[in-house]
Amino acid sequence: MPEFTDLLFFVFAGLTLLFGFLCVANPLSRNPVTSAMFLVLTIISMAGLFVLLHAFFLAAVQILVYAGAVMVVFLFVIMLLDLKEEARRKLNRVALTAGVLAVSGLAAILVRAVTAARPAALALKAGPLAEGDTAPLGRILFQSYLLPFEILSILLLVAMVGVILLSKKDLR
């Protein structure tokens, strides 16, 4: 049923945009915890978009890593801060207008790019779709892109060691 998945795309895309907006510029509550929770909802709706693309692994990892782990740590830190000052701050009109302008500019470029690339996109659709299963993904990662993958892993390791170095005051 193509119509149904199309409908779902618009539902998830709309939700992603709505939650994303409420995350950065919520008119009802200026509480950082509310913003963090809306970011979690944004991430979950994006996982829905991944599912529609048959990228089940990405969808699951998106929720597992970002919504389930990174955001919990975010929340952990936000809750430990004194939020009264932050919650009292009003919406910055200038920043909001600038943000809306920037986003609409980006959106315009994106729409332009997509419409310009339409024939090519259709050709891509006719070709074989990359399946979202884990085995093909692993094969691609560990055969075609082994070196970039390993470099990225080392980068992450370096970042982790760096964080521990910076946060520990007395190393010796």
Next chain:
Amino acid sequence: MFETLFSDPTVQFIAFSTVKILVVFGVVMTFVAYAVLVERKVSAFIQDRVGPNRTAPPFVMKIPVIGPFLVRCGIFQPMADGLKFILKEDFTPDYVRKVYFWLAPAIAVIPAFLTLAVIPFGSQLSAGPGAQKMVIADLNVGILYTFGIVSLGVYGIVLAGWSSNSKYPFLGGIRSSAQMISYELAMGMSVVAVFLVVGDLNLGKIVRFQAEHGWMILYQPVAFLLFLVSAFAETNRLPFDMPESESELVGGYHTEYSSMKFALFFLGEYANMIASSAMMVTLFLGGWSLPFLGEPAGSLWGGLLHLGIFVAKMLVMLVVFIWVRWMLPRFRYDQLMDLGWRRFIPLALANIVVTALVLALVDGWGKGT
């Protein structure tokens, strides 16, 4: 007209899925109610008491022999408990953050039920092409879905602790977020070894593998042990119930909650226990199979038998959960973190490396065996 409507595969799919969801939900809710009773009876047995043996609707005591027996077993206690939860005053202190205070119990319950969607409760109810698989959603990334949903479960507790806006719940919430993230890592790494052996993430296929080659606990005893202990931490059960720990934090994250909102946390905890028991049975204890009953069922009765086997194994794991709670004292918080990060995660990593080495060096092992 009804016939033509029902021959449409989409309609069939929706109808069967709805029935499966309703049945699983109903059965799990009943299990939750009676798990509480079992918990009280087991604790009574361990502490040399009698346990609940008085609650009875008025007419039951009139039935000879059976009536008094049922009452002594405490069969009617869960109904009284449920009624009590509903009828008690639902008190909301005026210093709480209202929206999150109301949302938190719901967020705590929902993930526990969502994880049950990918668990294969049985093989199938009849043979042939139209056979219904006894799983609500047969996902190819089944276990990753479970971990994703489980990782969302922590929000309920964290938000409850924060929104209560007082010291002890807050400490409970903070503790739970750190504890659950830590043990999620150990849990996730422990199952990687299982997938190395099976070569698939689909839970149904993992059960089929075990039906053909023997239970996973024989191949991966270390992974099972890691998973079991991590499951205790993930469900906030003793000896790892730091977020609650009533002797130091009053009631932990649910101190400010009463009535039905408290009941939802309670329900979430037991539903989580059931979900993780089901998970352990699926991953390590052969799912619906027995060593001499490995073939997918060819008839309705065979299918029901497989369902029964699964439920029986799950109940055994539930009793293990309950038994441990009343036998072990609570860990200290630093001991808990030490165990998670400095013992379990290295052990799980070592287990993965050893499994991978064995798979690579020994012929005829793992994928395709």
